[in-house]
Amino acid sequence: MSQVSVKTKNRLSSRIQDIKPSGIRRFFDLASSMDNIISLGVGEPDFTTPWNIREASISSMERGFTAYSANAGVLELRQEITKYMDQRFEVDYNPETEVLVTVGASEAIDIGCRAILDPGDEVIIVEPGFVSYAPLVSMAGGVPVSVGTKIEDDFKVSAEQIRAVLTEKTKALMISFPNNPTGAVMLKEDLQEIATLAEEHDLIVFSDEIYAELSYDHKHVSFAALDGMKERTILISGFSKAFAMTGWRLGFVMAPPDLLAAMLKLHQYSLMCAPTMAQYGALEALKSGMDDVERMTQSYKQRRGFFVESFAEMGLACHMPGGAFYAFPSIKATGLSSEEFAEKLLYEEHVAVVPGDIFGAGGEGHIRCSYATSMENLQEATKRMNRFVSKYL
Template sequence: MTQTKLNTRLSKRVQEIKPSGIRRFFDLASKMDNIISLGVGEPDFVTPWNVREASISSLERGFTAYSANAGLFELRKEISNYMSNRFSVNYDPETEVLVTVGASEAIDIGMRAILDEGDEVIIVEPSFVSYVPLVQMAGGVAVSVGTSNENQFKVSAKQIEAAITPRTKALMLCFPNNPTGATMNGKEMQEIADLAECHDLLVFSDEIYAELSYDEKHVSFASLPNMKDRTILISGFSKAFAMTGWRLGFVMASPDLLAAMLKLHQYSLMCAPTMAQYGALEALKSGMDDIERMKQSYKQRRNFVVKSFGEIGLPCHTPGGAFYAFPSVEKTGLTSEQFAEKLLLEERIAVVPGYVFGEGGEGHIRCSYATSMDNLEQSVERIDRFLRKLM
């Protein structure tokens, strides 16, 4: 079948969406030996045994049926208690909490629940690669607002206000940020909250890395005055709880917004996997010590990576959260894609070129330090050797 004929069978919307720019490098790396990957945004810790045991026990007890569409009520209550105790946000587990198949589903159904054709969503970039496509798949228009290394990749209310038009429906925030590791404090968030209230904007707040805030306590956007009812708060178990493969997230929102998302969730996925929900329940009940242990390890690795990159000539701001460093490669004269590809082919180090996270990411590479110190030390040696050859 010719490509022309095939294209007539595909929706224009899907054809216009670009494939993930990360995949090409992973595909290249998968065919090579002696690779050290700094590319995957995934903890190198195994899910704690008691969480795995709780999931196995649920299977042994025969808990294999569908849960309620919104998730096990016991889990929703525990999520509500956890978010209240840790981040000072209060949501009713009956009407304001929905368990999803990863945080990605939560963003997807949130966008589809609120957007009509042509509605605009402001996205702070560099950003996670799925935000723009999910806006587009919901019929919306993504409007980028760039951040830079000069301001530690923070965004100001003034920048956001300049991008607002009569079609602006929502704002997408992610702090701590993927890919930059940037964080925002309460005062900086409050200025954006005032702007959202003034312009009657909904705010998607992706807080999947909230527990991995190293230098200041995370401020949940929904905890700010008057923000709860206009915030769609997204989080999950993948990052801080080391449960990526479990595909379990959650979304918290006002009853009207959550009811709309629940309809989409019902028809597309029915419910999140029951055995994963029992694992998550155990993680919330007993996992805080595990979170702290992993967090301190990441912080140690962060400090090593930032210091080492600076010493070999890759300027890198100190990320306040998540587990990514975002050093600049501009002085090499290579684009981020050229740098990443040459580094992979010549030194067997896999990183992600910054351009895949939006225009503001060009000139940088994303390096995950969620890997062993031995891998990080070897990576720095290889990147140093690569830079010396380049220069």
């Protein structure tokens, strides 16, 4: 039987064709094909989800809680989320109209963009930042506009930088602190200047606070807790990072009722609801998991100190991350680009890191290194990296 030729013209939307695949995945794929690799590239805790959380999920299945939940999520979980966020970060939301349980924080960002953006609307994205922000804006028909931050400013963004790129088409601002990949944090006074700007220009603010619990030196300040900001904030968080629940794919979004209702429609038609069993695990995490969060956070803080000190000893400038579990050292002194450094390090010393340019403006000349791995791995990885760097300095 002869094969029929299939024409490929116009099979894919131009919008999707213009989006590049994740640069992080390329390095993961390379590393997975090699032996004796120490990976500092994975953005997830090295801890197993605490047993009481796993047990609660297993128990929910044993009790027959295997049907769909409400589209917005199990009400008891939404109630516990609002209680938790109020107690920890002083934000007050209605669990019935202002909270939606999502399939990871990434879904929350996606449906948030699709809920508010019309074609051509601009979204200012603070970079270096999470690799999904700009593609999700583009896939929603919006136009991402980057604002780069620098190591000299501790990777903080100022209201003046944001003001410089505002246009009549600007509809929203995307911020994330503690930041992935830099570990940067913003204090209340830093955020207040941005809040004033957002009010002046009627901006909706996406505040991705997935690393809120992993703040080492200062208590996390939620953007929605600032005066007048709850009504213009789409607050995004989840269970992946602080509770070591990455594979559970469970996040949540909190927003004013009109925005939340629009996101709920998208969620209903695309995903129906988050996995029921995972929701019962998350409920247990919020009720009794804070001791485990504290234990893991203290472990990351110890590793952070070792890691940053090791980069200084190599001769690489490295900002002290105030949160998350990443270091973002500058490798400019080596004369290599971010991608060259990462590839050579992988092939020559079998250490996997992520090139900084993947994370957008300001990322070139840096690499992202996760310290969410054992101290033994960190010690061996920095030993190998020191040997590699010494050839270029």
